[in-house]
Amino acid sequence: MKRLLLVLLLLLAVPASAADRIPGDTDGDGVLASGEYASAVLAYLDTAYMGGAGDLDRDDIRDAAWVYARWDGKPREVVDSSGQTVTLYRPLRRVVTFSGESLETLRSLGFDMDRVVAVDKYSHEKSTFFPECQNKANVGSIWSPDMEKVISVQPDTVFLYATISTAACDDIQQRLEASSPGIRVLRFDCFKPATYADEIRTIASIVDETERGEEFASYYESTMDQIRDGTAGIPDDEKTRVYFEYWFDYTTVAASAGYNEKTELAGGKNPFAVGTAEYPVVDPEAILVADPEVVVKLAGQGLAVGGYAGHDPEALDAIRSALVERPGWSKISAVKDDRVHVIHSDILGGAQHFIGTAYLAKWFYPDRFADLDPHAVHQRYLTGFQGIDFDLASEGTFVYP
Secondary structure (H helix, E strand, O other): OHHHHHHHHHOOOOOOOOOOOOOOOOOOOOOOOHHHHHHHHHHHHHHHHHOOOOOOOHHHHHHHHHHHHHOOOOOEEEEOOOOOEEEEOOOOOOEEEOOHHHHHHHHHOOOOHHHEEEEOHHHHHOOOOOHHHOOOEEOEOOOOEOHHHHHHOOOOEEEEOOOOOHHHHHHHHHHHHHHOOOOEEEEOOOOOOOOHHHHHHHHHHHOOOHHHHHHHHHHHHHHHHHHHHHHOOOOHHHOEEEEEEOOOOOEEOOOOOHHHHHHHHOOEEOOOOOOOOOOOEOOHHHHHHHOOOEEEEEEOOOOOOOEOOOOOHHHHHHHHHHHHOOOOHHHOHHHHOOOEEEEEHHHOOHHHHHHHHHHHHHHHOOOOOOOOOHHHHHHHHHHHHHOOOOOOOOOOEOEEO
8 A cells, every 4th residue: 555655655746768678677677676766765755855866767767666566567569550569668648649549549548638638630630430539739731741840749659650651751750759769659540440449458568458359349349349240241242232422423443442341240241342452433334333322421531521520410421312313313222212321421530430340330221220229339439439429319420411
């Protein structure tokens, strides 16, 4: 009990910088022993209150307390999604995120958002979804980073993507490590169905939220597993034919596109999942020939309506009406059976992809997914994990109808 009280007293919320050793590890063996920790505390108290000349400041002692109490006095090694091993000698105190997906995941894990000192420009612009980030520094994007701003906020940790825009992220990492060797660079995607659950658990271990991480990972997996189980065993020739249209007219998604991956996870069969281009333009006549049973149109950046930015079902209705009124479309099965839908990229890309995928599964196989409620999945995610006051009944527009 005395040890716990001492630790709590020393966990003071002041900025810390990254280092390549545990503060107070005087013999350099990589372990903060009880004697070293006690000596470090006494030396700091002597310096702070008795005029001593110790070399550990308040930040160091606070971080030593964290490592001693939570990490058993040892550094923590993690392997991120790029495959690099990062050794943590201190907890994360001053975080910069160039990845909105990582920022969102940190919030899902209950990470103290006051420890995030700067975010990318796109997260900064999302005033409704990230209201707590509006007063944080804006460090630009991975394609146009404001490196001067990054350095000025003195981060100890920077989050970058792992497997997309790797050249841009590699460049940022190299520049950071050259200018500030103590900065830890962590690389995660946080938007891929194949790796997201593992990333949740890894990031949770980094921020010491393993229980919360398991809760969130299990919630995510329960939705994705329900979708996979519900579509398992459907013969290829019996899968629902789906025409998925990107933001731009007659632009679809091919096999390499993330939106196609979600379509296939939901049991859809994409007649245009061929070729090398991610987003090929298709001949309007080819859509009529393919005779899709379901049409899904993406709203979002290219069709900037709906999402978290505003409650505007009429705008999504107008998008849908424009589709069904296209020449010849009255003859395709999706229109005849009233199975044309609009979905916003806010819930089909990024960390929220499981919500949008649940909607796709429900649209493709309403009988198989009678018990799946994507709206409820979405609301619980916002209330229970994102911790934001957002009522889907009256705010935002994500699907239509």
